[in-house]
Amino acid sequence: MSEFKRIPPEQALALKQAGAVVVDIRDPQAFAAGHISGARHLDNQSVPDFIRSADLDAPTLVVCYHGNSSQSAAAYLVNQGFSDVYSIDGGFELWRATFPAETAQGTAE
Template structure:
């Protein structure tokens, strides 16, 4: 009996994970670094990492709106302009995109591999 409960729990968790993965792919475009570079200057470039991570280095021109503050700072983002998101590896960007999509944002893009894969210009506070 306990084994069936464990198996059912694992199946439910896997199903939720797959649902989120495919939903995220549907609501935003994941861009290679080259594609990201071509469009982010005409968009709202948002770093969703925490302030200490941002201060340690970020893409030139990015604004820091941490995922933990995004819900309360939505008024800082325009719905009529593309939103380019990135975090350290991609997990927080995906969560941010899902949150923004629920609030009516439709033109969403994410940097594939996140900041750790970025090879372009960066700015940091020393």
């Protein structure tokens, strides 16, 4: 069984630019207020559909507020069969501070 990896925003940006899937597990209001450009919002209701339709071998980046909850979510995805999962250290807060131009607002991503 593979394990997820913790990576800094700089490494996450490189993976994102190479086509990695970005999933954001924060609450819908926080996601709408700001998220990583191209990220997909996941919650308890949408995660089963996401898992069913996902490429389990595609690099998948998981982000939360500060990088703690994303570790649990990343471990969950690994347990569901995902093989290349990353938790972004520092979460969206560090991402936004590091790459403000790589953020978006709204719910239609």
